[in-house]
Amino acid sequence: MQRLDPLKESPSQTAGPYVHIGCVPNFSGITGVYPADPGAQMVTKATQGERISVEGVVFDGTGTPLKDALIEIWQADAAGIYALRDPRGPGDPAFAGWGRKAADFETGLWRFDTIKPGAVPFPDGRMMAPHISFWIVARGINIGLQTRMYFPDEDNSADPWLTRIEHQNRVPTLIAEKTGDGAYRFDIHLQGPQETVFFDV
Amino acid sequence: MSDGAFFPRDRSRHPPAYTPDYKTSVVRSPQKALISMPTTLSEETGPVFGHDMLGPLDNDLIQNFAKPGEMAIGQRLIVHGRVLDETGRGVPGVLLEFWQANAGGRYRHKKESYLAPLDDNFGGCGRTITDDQGGYRFRTIKPGAYPWPNRVNDWRPAHIHFSIFGSGFAQRLITQMYFEGDPLIWRCPIVGTIPDRDGIESLIAPLDTNNTIPMDARAYKFDIVLRGRRSTMFENRMEGN
Ligand SMILES: [Fe+2]
Numbered sequence: 093m094q095r096l097d098p099l100k101e102s103p104s105q106t107a108g109p110y111v112h113i114g115c116v117p118n119f120s121g122i123t124g125v126y127p128a129d130p131g132a133q134m135v136t137k138a139t140q141g142e143r144i145s146v147e148g149v150v151f152d153g154t155g156t157p158l159k160d161a162l163i164e165i166w167q168a169d170a171a172g173i174y175a176l177r178d179p180r181g182p183g184d185p186a187f188a189g190w191g192r193k194a195a196d197f198e199t200g201l202w203r204f205d206t207i208k209p210g211a212v213p214f215p216d217g218r219m220m221a222p223h224i225s226f227w228i229v230a231r232g233i234n235i236g237l238q239t240r241m242y243f244p245d246e247d248n249s250a251d252p253w254l255t256r257i258e259h260q261n262r263v264p265t266l267i268a269e270k271t272g273d274g275a276y277r278f279d280i281h282l283q284g285p286q287e288t289v290f291f292d293v
Numbered sequence: 294m295s296d297g298a299f300f301p302r303d304r305s306r307h308p309p310a311y312t313p314d315y316k317t318s319v320v321r322s323p324q325k326a327l328i329s330m331p332t333t334l335s336e337e338t339g340p341v342f343g344h345d346m347l348g349p350l351d352n353d354l355i356q357n358f359a360k361p362g363e364m365a366i367g368q369r370l371i372v373h374g375r376v377l378d379e380t381g382r383g384v385p386g387v388l389l390e391f392w393q394a395n396a397g398g399r400y401r402h403k404k405e406s407y408l409a410p411l412d413d414n415f416g417g418c419g420r421t422i423t424d425d426q427g428g429y430r431f432r433t434i435k436p437g438a439y440p441w442p443n444r445v446n447d448w449r450p451a452h453i454h455f456s457i458f459g460s461g462f463a464q465r466l467i468t469q470m471y472f473e474g475d476p477l478i479w480r481c482p483i484v485g486t487i488p489d490r491d492g493i494e495s496l497i498a499p500l501d502t503n504n505t506i507p508m509d510a511r512a513y514k515f516d517i518v519l520r521g522r523r524s525t526m527f528e529n530r531m532e533g534n
Contacts, residue, residue: 097300097379099518103492104307105469106315106483107454110400114392114454117418122401125357125416126348130388131340153320160404166339166462174338177460179296179525190340197403212334215298225335227465232317234308234486236465240335257328282321292302292327293336293463 104235111162111229116194131164131192134206138186141170141207144274146241149200150228153283157200161230165191165204165241167223172210208243208274214252221251228280238291241278242267262289297525299332299463300379308486315482316443336463337522342388344422351420352431354393358416365415367396367434369510372470372498375427376457379521383427389517390420390456391431398437398449407439432510438477450477450484457517464519471497472513 112120116129135143146165150158166189168174173183175190183189193202211219221242228237242248244267254263265288268276280288310322350357355365372391376384394400394417397409401417415434423429436451452469459465471478478484478497487493495518504512 097521098381099377099379099521100306100492100495101303101379101520102466102468102495102518103487104466105454105486105496106318107456107467109404110392110402111454111456111467113400113402113416114390114418114420115456117416120402122358122416122418125418126351126420130342130346153322153324156320158321164465166335168335174334176341177296177338178334188340214333215331220333220335223335225462227462229467230321232315232319232321234310234312234315234318234322236467237323238463253330253333256330262325283324287323287325289325290323290327291330292304293330293332 106231106234107162107229109160109231111160112194115162115192119194129192131190134188134191134204136186139207140184140186142274143205144208144276145203145205146224146268146276146278147201147203148278148280149202150195150230150280151282155284157195158230159195159197159200161195161200161202161228163193163195163202164227165206166225166227167206168209168212170207170210172212172222174212216252218250218252220253221246221248223253226280237282238293239280239288240266240291241276243276244268244270257289265289296337296460297523298337299461300521300523301329302520305488306492308488312482312486315486318486332461332463337461339458339460339462339464341386342422342458347420347422354415354417354419354431354433357419359414363414365395365434366412367415370433370435371430371504371506371510371512372433372453372515373428373430373501373504373512374498374515374517376423376429376517376519377427378459378519383423383425384459384519385423385425385427387423387460388420388458389423389429390418391433391453392418393433393436393453394439396434396437398439409437409439435472438475443482447482448477448480450475450481455517457519459519461522466517466519468496468517470515473497473499
């Protein structure tokens with residue numbers, strides 16, 4: 093019999109404690125190699141949409157902040173279009189949609205300055221509420237963790253993604269807290285009673 | 294072109310989250326089951342990086358941190374290969390980032406305290422973007438093995454860390470490349486998080502004498518496989534597909 097797809101995905105390995113060297117070298121003090129760390133700045137004057145900030149801390153199972161985590165986010169523009177590869181056509185040319193930040197070495201706090209994304213369709217055509225995709229790596233994390241952040245000031249009740257989650261009492265772990273005008277807090281808990289919902293997607 | 298849903302990830306290929314021989318994973322591993330979801334546009338799209346972001350020395354770790362006229366110390370290497378997906382197709386235009394210790398096994402990082410010295414001419418980071426066939430190459434020095442705090446006498450085999458973007462955010466991957474013949478590979482608890490031998494072997498780069506540059510640098514070949522994706526041709530999806 094013929095073989096199906098011939099290859100298997102390369103196994104993941106932890107990003108380790110020195111992920112900063114490769115991904116955010118300027119943040120880690122290695123200057124002069126790249127002009128800026130990729131994903132450090134998401135928004136310019138020309139970007140359309142409501143300016144927001146999203147900050148948080150990733151906590152381990154003892155409640156200790158991860159001071160060596162690297163966070164990446166991916167989101168649609170203000171109209172709900174993803175940059176460049178979205179089949180629904182060109183998005184905001186002044187918004188790439190991708191951000192990358194390292195946790196602070198002392199506090200574990202990370203922060204993105206971005207815009208509020210628009211709604212995006214689920215494969216069946218129903219609209220998903222505005223959300224930001226997260227990917228989290230760190231020492232001790234063997235494969236990048238995938239999750240999503242939703243907004244507390246949007247109607248998430250009919251979201252086709254959130255409503256698929258069996259334990260609805262865990263959905264609040266995916267909804268940020270509003271801490272001010274355009275300011276959101278999204279803490280991530282790797283373990284414990286508040287363990288964030290992570291996805292296999 | 295394939296731009297549809299990603300193949301489900303074969304999690305048996307990857308390390309589980311909880312791997313107690315790698316002690317740091319114990320309090321950093323989610324304990325509840327991952328919630329399985331179909332990929333949506335949020336996962337099937339992803340960031341695009343243009344060649345214009347690259348500097349001329351970004352793929353040359355021997356030179357990109359060195360003082361003018363100087364070079365990093367160590368065994369000179371070319372690392373090259375292709376980024377493929379599970380269907381065997383090359384994945385063009387994707388950003389690869391790599392980082393590594395210097396020839397003595399020391400990282401240039403403020404949280405690093407190994408007694409081996411820094412090399413003033415070695416930063417340890419590089420990047421490139423795959424060509425039309427998914428190919429890539431960069432020049433570096435062979436990283437040294439180094440001890441790390443886990444059990445009292447654990448040593449990492451020589452390795453290069455890789456961060457790989459695909460055509461969609463769901464393909465995002467970080468992994469490590471090891472070198473053919475290194476006896477430390479089979480003693481390392483981080484390597485040992487990978488469930489099966491075939492998976493480990495897929496991260497070991499063979500010496501590639503055909504691509505070695507005589508009297509200059511040896512070559513190692515390291516192919517990377519990302520998740521495959523379906524074609525949207527017969528899928529009943531939103532207009533515009
Ligand atoms: Fe390392």
